[in-house]
Every structure is written in C-alpha cells, then in structure tokens.
Amino acid sequence: MPNVIKRFQQKLPSISLSQFNFILAIWLGVVLNIGFYQQMQTLTPYTGLKTSLFIAATVVVVVALYNVLMQLLQWRWNVKLLASIFVLVGGFSAYFVNSLGVTITSDQVQNMMQTDIKEVNDLISPNFFIWLTGLVLLPILAIVLIPIRQETVKREVLKKLVNIVLSFTVMGALLFIYFVDYAAIFREHRDLKGMLSPQNTIASTFSYYHKKAPKKNLPLVLYGEDAHLIERTSTGKLPKLMVLVVGETARAESFSLNGYNKNTNPELSQQKIINFNQVSSCGTATAVSVPCMFSGMPRTDYDEQLAGHREGLLDIAQRAGYKVTWMDNNSGCKGTCTRVEKYEFPKALKQKWCDADGECFDEILVDGLKDYIARIPKDDVSPRLIVLHQMGSHGPAYFKRSPKAFQKFKPTCDSNAIQGCSSTELVNSYDNSIVYTDHVLSELMNTLKGTANYQTGLWYLSDHGESTGEHGLYLHGSPYAIAPSQQTHVPMLMWFSPEWQKNNSAQYACLIGQKSQKLSQDNLFPSLLSLLGVQTQVKNEKNDMLQQCAQSAQSRI
Structure with a gap:
C-alpha cells in the first residue's frame, strides 16, 4: 500500500511546506466556517457592499490567523499528522455548527464525555455521512497524497517567517480598519468563538479538562448532616x-x-x-x-x-x-x-x-x-x-x-x-x-x-x-x-x-x-x-x- 501511494504521489506536482500550510489555513478558515461568517453578517452594522467588504475582511483575518498557527505548529516531521487532526476535529465541529447552529463550548464537550451509544446513534444521519465524506475523509486523503517538496531547513524557516510576517501585517491592517466593529461584536457576543472551527473544539476541550473534568479520588464532602424528619410517621397518618x-x-x-x-x-x-x-x-x-x-x-x-x-x-x-x-x-x-x-x-x-x-x-x-x-x-x-x-x-x-x-x-x-x-x-x-x-x-x-x-x-x-x-x-x-x-x-x-x-x-x-x-x-x-x-x-x-x-x-x- 505505501508503494501505491508513493507511485501516485510521483504523478502529482509537489508543493513546499509553507504552501501546504497556507492551503490548509484556507480550508480551515473558509470552508469549515460558513456558519460563523453568516452569523457575523447578521451582526454587522453595514448594508450592501460595505457588508460584503466587512465579511471578506473577516475571512482574510481568520485565514491569516490560521496561517500563522499552521506555520508555527506544522513542520516536515509532523505536518501530515497534525493536518489530519485539524481537518478531523474541524470537520466534526463544523458539522454541528453549520448544520444545527450549535455553539461548541466546554459544556458541549462535557455532554459528549457523558453521552452513551444510543445518543450518539441519534446524531448520525445520511447528511452526517455526506459531510463526513466530503469535508473530513476526502481532505484527509488529499493530505496523505499531496507530496511536499524537500527543502533545506533554512529555506523552510525563511518561507515560514515571510508567511507569518505577511499574515500579521494583513491582520493588523484589517483589524485596525474594523477595530470598532470587531470590538463591539465580540464584546457583546463572546459565544462567537464557539462557532469558529476547529479552535472551538480544541479550546473547549482544554477548558473542560481544566475546569469541568471530574477530579478523581476526591473525598466525599458530607452535607446536611443534621437532616431529620420533623414529624415521624404515626399510626393515624400515612x-x-x-x-x-x-x-x-x-x-x-x-x-x-x-x-x-x-x-x-x-x-x-x-x-x-x-x-x-x-x-x-x-x-x-x-x-x-x-x-x-x-x-x-x-x-x-x-x-x-x-x-x-x-x-x-x-x-x-x-x-x-x-x-x-x-x-x-x-x-x-x-x-x-x-x-x-x-x-x-x-x-x-x-x-x-x-x-x-x-x-x-x-x-x-x-x-x-x-x-x-x-x-x-x-x-x-x-x-x-x-x-x-x-x-x-x-x-x-x-x-x-x-x-x-x-x-x-x-x-x-x-x-x-x-x-x-x-x-x-x-x-x-x-x-x-x-x-x-x-x-x-x-x-x-x-x-x-x-x-x-x-x-x-x-x-x-x-x-x-x-x-x-x-x-x-x-x-x-x-x-x-x-x-x-x-x-x-x-x-x-x-x-x-x-x-x-x-x-x-x-x-x-x-x-x-x-x-x-x-x-x-x-x-x-x-x-x-x-x-x-x-x-x-x-x-x-x-x-x-x-x-x-x-x-x-x-x-x-
């Protein structure tokens, strides 16, 4: 099987590691977050062309942010594994956000941890399998097959730095232009971050384990030790x-x-x-x-x-x-x-x-x-x-x-x-x-x-x-x-x-x-x-x- 994959890869054009990271950032930032941008559109104070420009700016900011994260986190030795995890986690969370309007929070992670197989089965539908195939399995297959060009460490680091600097520059400029709008929206709607995949699931999972996950071997705290019946059952009263x-x-x-x-x-x-x-x-x-x-x-x-x-x-x-x-x-x-x-x-x-x-x-x-x-x-x-x-x-x-x-x-x-x-x-x-x-x-x-x-x-x-x-x-x-x-x-x-x-x-x-x-x-x-x-x-x-x-x-x- 590895030989089949290798022969297939030889027929595909190779791309650099920084290019791979940027393409993944576009996928995560755009394709998986349509519901997030739709919600942002309902909250913007603009109309017409100004609304389109504001949403376009938001898309660019999100993609630039994910590009910075991908360039920092993904290197030749871990890129295929991490990219697959991001697509897997992001794809699943995006299904519930985009299809059901669910906001991913630590409470939702807690629900997932305490659910049973019957509840899981109720969530599985033909639409779910279509989504799973198109936005999880096929992208992971593409990640596995896309050949990444061999480059020197120095050249890879240089390209990453250029990507990071350009991304920060673009983000800074757009955030400066729309700062008042973003500040107002996110101040009043802090839950919006729960709609942005895959960071919503990753951040909420960390929050769950930090704040909500049951701690083991904690001593039982007695409560209401003085509890007693005001009136004992008597012969004349049931x-x-x-x-x-x-x-x-x-x-x-x-x-x-x-x-x-x-x-x-x-x-x-x-x-x-x-x-x-x-x-x-x-x-x-x-x-x-x-x-x-x-x-x-x-x-x-x-x-x-x-x-x-x-x-x-x-x-x-x-x-x-x-x-x-x-x-x-x-x-x-x-x-x-x-x-x-x-x-x-x-x-x-x-x-x-x-x-x-x-x-x-x-x-x-x-x-x-x-x-x-x-x-x-x-x-x-x-x-x-x-x-x-x-x-x-x-x-x-x-x-x-x-x-x-x-x-x-x-x-x-x-x-x-x-x-x-x-x-x-x-x-x-x-x-x-x-x-x-x-x-x-x-x-x-x-x-x-x-x-x-x-x-x-x-x-x-x-x-x-x-x-x-x-x-x-x-x-x-x-x-x-x-x-x-x-x-x-x-x-x-x-x-x-x-x-x-x-x-x-x-x-x-x-x-x-x-x-x-x-x-x-x-x-x-x-x-x-x-x-x-x-x-x-x-x-x-x-x-x-x-x-x-x-x-x-x-x-x-």
Missing part, C-alpha cells in the same frame, strides 16, 4: 411517597397548559395539578442542570467540581429516613444517585417497551413504578422518594420519542437529520413527544391514586428546553447567557393525592399561590425537602417555596 420526575428536553412554551395553541396536554388538563408557568433551568444541558438542581447550590453560585463530590438532595433525604430510589430511562443520573438505590427494570418490561437497541419508551417508568410499589412489604411504613428520569423529548430523533398512537400532529419529521425537515414537520414531531410525556405523567398520577398505603405526590420538572430552528438554532446546550427562552424556560407541575392535600392543606394552598411566580430549579432542593418534612440547616430559605408563605404570614401578624 407515610409519604413522593415521585420526582426529571423531564428531558421539554420546553414550557410547547405545553398547552402554558398557553400553547396546540393541545399537547389533553390528559394533564383533566388532572388536578398545580402548573407553574414561569420556571427557568439551571443550565441548557443535562450534564449541568441535573447535578445543579440536586446540589443545593443556586445557579449563580453553582460549583460543578464541588457538586461532583458533595452529598446532595437524595443523600439528605436518605439520611433523614426516606428510602430513596432512582429509576432511569435516560443516560444516567450524572453522579446525583451514586449513593442511593438504583431500580433495575425486569426483563419483561424491557421486552415490552424497548427496541433492539435498548431504547425504551417512557411508559416503562409507569410500569416500573407499579412494579416497585407492588413489591413494598405490607408492614413497611418507611417514607419513600422515587426519582424517575425520562427519555422525554430527547433530540434530534424526536420521532422515536412517541409511539404511533400519540403522534397526533402531522406531517412529521421521521429523521434525525432535522435540518432537512420543514419547520412544521420538525415542530410536529417535537410536539408529539410532549403529548406522550403528557400521557406518561397522567398515568403516573393514576398509579399513585391507587396507592392506598401512602399519601402520594408527584413533582415534574424538565432539566432544560430545546430549540427547533428558532433563531437558526437546533437542540440545546447554548451558553446560558445568550441561550434563547426555548432552552431555559422549562415546564414544572405538581400533583398531590387527596390524603396529602388533607394532611398538608396550608402547604398545598401556598403552592397554588405561586403558580404564576418566577421560579427556577434553584427552588427544587429546599422546597422538596420541606414537602418531605425534612429539616436541615443547609436549606436555603430564600428558595424554599413553602418558607415564602410562612414568612408572608408572619409579616402580616
């Missing part, structure tokens, strides 16, 4: 059984409960629920939001490293006397359920609800809950907290998230290459997943209604929202500071059995009074502990929804 449903990728604006013009909540609208319509998430990705909401830290003070090795909400509830169980139909609990019981779905339920790849419809959670409750011994009066982690509306394969019986909105996008679907098809498929979530939640409530040995409650809260083409964005994971409401405005609702309402009437009335107030995932930690009757000094009273009512009542006295 123990509590609370189901916390962690939703996936559901956005509040797609719930008809919140005013959406399509009836996506036909079953929940018939249940006696408390719907909270002004709730924001802690992050725009599961890897951030789930650990954050269980950590007890407000979003503005959230420390990811500390959360990774400190006890959280589930540990505290368990210490206070609750039997805590995590039931998962997603890609794991992101470290929040490490020290509590994990429910394993029986084989019969997997055969009923899961496909050959192990991807399951969320009704497996309903049957799982029924199975769990049926196994509770008759004489067991321990209070229980059960966390159900949904597959929900996880994209881009929204068509997989709802059985045909719940695909009420047509036409649909029956592909994971969602950028190729019409807006109507895409939104219909997403809305169908919300209709199915509506059914799952309603069935969970019906299951709890039939649980006679407990006073039961259900709290549903989605981890983050989703973009379906609004503002040119798809999926989620945008930097929080610039994320659209579709990614941060999440649905939240509660349901309580008549027995729970009777025994906690003041709490129930308090919650009803807050259904239109601005809330967030910061409220989960202290408010759920209060609902469970758990007292600890680590509860942040400011974020405790029940404490707000107590303070209001006290202020009126």
Whole structure:
C-alpha cells in the first residue's frame, strides 16, 4: 500500500511546506466556517457592499490567523499528522455548527464525555455521512497524497517567517480598519468563538479538562448532616411517597397548559395539578442542570467540581429516613444517585417497551413504578422518594420519542437529520413527544391514586428546553447567557393525592399561590425537602417555596 501511494504521489506536482500550510489555513478558515461568517453578517452594522467588504475582511483575518498557527505548529516531521487532526476535529465541529447552529463550548464537550451509544446513534444521519465524506475523509486523503517538496531547513524557516510576517501585517491592517466593529461584536457576543472551527473544539476541550473534568479520588464532602424528619410517621397518618420526575428536553412554551395553541396536554388538563408557568433551568444541558438542581447550590453560585463530590438532595433525604430510589430511562443520573438505590427494570418490561437497541419508551417508568410499589412489604411504613428520569423529548430523533398512537400532529419529521425537515414537520414531531410525556405523567398520577398505603405526590420538572430552528438554532446546550427562552424556560407541575392535600392543606394552598411566580430549579432542593418534612440547616430559605408563605404570614401578624 505505501508503494501505491508513493507511485501516485510521483504523478502529482509537489508543493513546499509553507504552501501546504497556507492551503490548509484556507480550508480551515473558509470552508469549515460558513456558519460563523453568516452569523457575523447578521451582526454587522453595514448594508450592501460595505457588508460584503466587512465579511471578506473577516475571512482574510481568520485565514491569516490560521496561517500563522499552521506555520508555527506544522513542520516536515509532523505536518501530515497534525493536518489530519485539524481537518478531523474541524470537520466534526463544523458539522454541528453549520448544520444545527450549535455553539461548541466546554459544556458541549462535557455532554459528549457523558453521552452513551444510543445518543450518539441519534446524531448520525445520511447528511452526517455526506459531510463526513466530503469535508473530513476526502481532505484527509488529499493530505496523505499531496507530496511536499524537500527543502533545506533554512529555506523552510525563511518561507515560514515571510508567511507569518505577511499574515500579521494583513491582520493588523484589517483589524485596525474594523477595530470598532470587531470590538463591539465580540464584546457583546463572546459565544462567537464557539462557532469558529476547529479552535472551538480544541479550546473547549482544554477548558473542560481544566475546569469541568471530574477530579478523581476526591473525598466525599458530607452535607446536611443534621437532616431529620420533623414529624415521624404515626399510626393515624400515612407515610409519604413522593415521585420526582426529571423531564428531558421539554420546553414550557410547547405545553398547552402554558398557553400553547396546540393541545399537547389533553390528559394533564383533566388532572388536578398545580402548573407553574414561569420556571427557568439551571443550565441548557443535562450534564449541568441535573447535578445543579440536586446540589443545593443556586445557579449563580453553582460549583460543578464541588457538586461532583458533595452529598446532595437524595443523600439528605436518605439520611433523614426516606428510602430513596432512582429509576432511569435516560443516560444516567450524572453522579446525583451514586449513593442511593438504583431500580433495575425486569426483563419483561424491557421486552415490552424497548427496541433492539435498548431504547425504551417512557411508559416503562409507569410500569416500573407499579412494579416497585407492588413489591413494598405490607408492614413497611418507611417514607419513600422515587426519582424517575425520562427519555422525554430527547433530540434530534424526536420521532422515536412517541409511539404511533400519540403522534397526533402531522406531517412529521421521521429523521434525525432535522435540518432537512420543514419547520412544521420538525415542530410536529417535537410536539408529539410532549403529548406522550403528557400521557406518561397522567398515568403516573393514576398509579399513585391507587396507592392506598401512602399519601402520594408527584413533582415534574424538565432539566432544560430545546430549540427547533428558532433563531437558526437546533437542540440545546447554548451558553446560558445568550441561550434563547426555548432552552431555559422549562415546564414544572405538581400533583398531590387527596390524603396529602388533607394532611398538608396550608402547604398545598401556598403552592397554588405561586403558580404564576418566577421560579427556577434553584427552588427544587429546599422546597422538596420541606414537602418531605425534612429539616436541615443547609436549606436555603430564600428558595424554599413553602418558607415564602410562612414568612408572608408572619409579616402580616
């Protein structure tokens, strides 16, 4: 094979190392970053010819910058390897930026590190393979085949210096001319660097390992060691059984409960629920939001490293006397359920609800809950907290998230290459997943209604929202500071059995009074502990929804 390559190379004209580096800089700077330049065009204050000149200047600046980097980094002994890596990394990141409007950040790298094979499969589509072939595999083949001319080290260094000086000169001149424009744009839109491939992935990966990668062998930090039940279960009062449903990728604006013009909540609208319509998430990705909401830290003070090795909400509830169980139909609990019981779905339920790849419809959670409750011994009066982690509306394969019986909105996008679907098809498929979530939640409530040995409650809260083409964005994971409401405005609702309402009437009335107030995932930690009757000094009273009512009542006295 090497001889075949060598014979083929002999038929091609050779180029110098500096020329090779410059050509690669053009490829990286121009071909892979069309989405970046389109975004720059929307932000420029110019119109007509001035806009074209500004974008042309931006292209030249980026190419010149990459030329400097290539001349510095790539030498005869490493050029083919490094060039292939740059094309590989840049090609993959450019696919998500240009096709889905995704901004590559350390959070996105974290999502990639914590994903599973099922989520990866959902991202692979015919469009992806076309992109992979045209902008990754063929360029790498060209890199391997292009012969680089042998020159003396002195001559190579001289050419590199000329390239670097000329590049800096051109960059300096253009940055001087457009300095005010660039300063204004990048000051207000710092996320733009996350659209520039391949530096976005390289820089974000370094940032992830420096700031976000879990540190090994860190000691467990105990938290809420004083946790205890305010009132022990007595003979005359049933123990509590609370189901916390962690939703996936559901956005509040797609719930008809919140005013959406399509009836996506036909079953929940018939249940006696408390719907909270002004709730924001802690992050725009599961890897951030789930650990954050269980950590007890407000979003503005959230420390990811500390959360990774400190006890959280589930540990505290368990210490206070609750039997805590995590039931998962997603890609794991992101470290929040490490020290509590994990429910394993029986084989019969997997055969009923899961496909050959192990991807399951969320009704497996309903049957799982029924199975769990049926196994509770008759004489067991321990209070229980059960966390159900949904597959929900996880994209881009929204068509997989709802059985045909719940695909009420047509036409649909029956592909994971969602950028190729019409807006109507895409939104219909997403809305169908919300209709199915509506059914799952309603069935969970019906299951709890039939649980006679407990006073039961259900709290549903989605981890983050989703973009379906609004503002040119798809999926989620945008930097929080610039994320659209579709990614941060999440649905939240509660349901309580008549027995729970009777025994906690003041709490129930308090919650009803807050259904239109601005809330967030910061409220989960202290408010759920209060609902469970758990007292600890680590509860942040400011974020405790029940404490707000107590303070209001006290202020009126």
